[in-house]
Amino acid sequence: MKLHFVGVAGTGMSALAQIHALSGAEVTGSDRLGDHGTLGETGRRLQAAGIKLFAQDGSGLGADTSRVVVSTAIEDDNLDLARAAALGLKVAHRADELAALAQSRRTVAVAGTSGKSTVTAMVFQILEAAGRSPSLASGANLPSVRRRGLLGNAWRGESDLLVIEADESDGTLTRYRPALGLLLNISKDHKELRELAALFQTFKSQSERLVVDADAPGLEYFLSDAATYGFVSGTTRGKSLEVAADSSRFTVEGVKFSVPAPGRYNAQNALAAVAACRELGVGLKDCASALASYEGVGRRFERVGAARGVDVIDDFAHNPEKVRAVFSAARLRAKRILAVFQLHGFAPARFLKEEFLDAFADSLGPDDILWLPDIYYVGGTAAKDISAKDYADALVKRGKQARHAPRREEIVAAIAAEAHPGDLVLVMGARDASLSDFAARILKGLQAS
Helix, strand or coil: CEEEEECCCCHHHHHHHHHHHHCCCEEEEECHHHHCCCCHHHHHHHHHCCEEEECCCCCCCCCCCCEEEECCCCCCCCHHHHHHHHHCCCEEEHHHHHHHHHHCCEEEEEECCCCHHHHHHHHHHHHHHCCCCCEEECCCCCHHHHCCCCCCCEECCCCCEEEEECCCCCCHHHHCCCCEEEECCCCCECECHHHHHHHHHHHHHHCCEEEEECCCCCCHHHCCCCEEEECCCCCEEEEEEEECCCCEEEEECCEEEEECCCCHHHHHHHHHHHHHHHHCCCCHHHHHHHHCCCCCCCCCCEEEEEECCEEEEEECCCCHHHHHHHHHHHHCCCCCEEEEEECCCHHHHHHCHHHHHHHHHHHCCCCCEEEECCCCCCCCCCCCCCCHHHHHHHHHHCCCCEEECCCHHHHHHHHHHHCCCCCEEEEEECCCCCHHHHHHHHHHHHHHC
């Protein structure tokens, strides 16, 4: 079998491509970032998994290609798709490809509008530590998997267990029929709440067993016939919660948990993973032992480094609730936050504008500063009728220190000039693979000044 992935460097696509390659399939791929010469380490690690990379011009496809896999991010006029049509090749959506893989395994599917990548990583770590040898298809890179030479978001285990993220952003989570579904929360993100609730209801009906956060607002309807968890209510009940700058601690039925991840939201994520793994027969003490060495995942409150007494944190936060959560964790470390937030597309910027403005208005302290670079844009036909400057101007009217800064060099220099010992720099945003490099440039700017 020979598979070709169009947009292979994308988070979901790269995970699938790696699992197929690690399972023995011949896998090829293309990506527009590769055409621009910016795949870098991502490209090298995909190749280490056995994936052959081609330009996105149709050259990677041939008559022997069994199937071409695409995502909703791929435009209809893509040259790989034109070549596939000319050759009469079968084209499959990423979600259908993942659904087929999930159907062939005993799958744990993690759903919800926030926390999926972290909980997926925690479930995977617990199951690995318990000797269950699971496979993984995640939305973020795990350090433990990167040390194996891979990208970090996929692994091929020896058992029939598979841990995946079930993405609601394009409605594709309704294609999965997992052995165990995990529903974390619900908030406006990509879709209105009513539409999300309908998607999650289908997810519930198609899951053999379901685990639900009993504390999460809006999920009351999903609690019946489900295993539940929470710090206020739920069957798997967390107690004695303590959150610190670098960890969260709690107990479950007398077993002590200490998780090296800050903030209440990470304690909630850990409790979700524990509840799910209990359903799979893993004991509480084994869960606690595994989570004690949790290493986090890429761009989820990831510490880039420190200079001049200033921490630099890189985070994937890209919806209003995630912004609130990451600010709450940052506030445990520093009184003043110097934040950078890059909006991840014109449609989300327009759809979530009021919610984003409320989140920043509630989260920014009087001494905090927020820089807003231009909205991330990778091409296509998006209406450019909103800008980062609109956000900055609106926040200034609310009495916040918000600055539109089109050029990243401006932000690097401004933070270097503004930062004082004890401050924390927080870089937030999604989709743009260069944000981590940007965070590293900010750290270098601090070191050089």
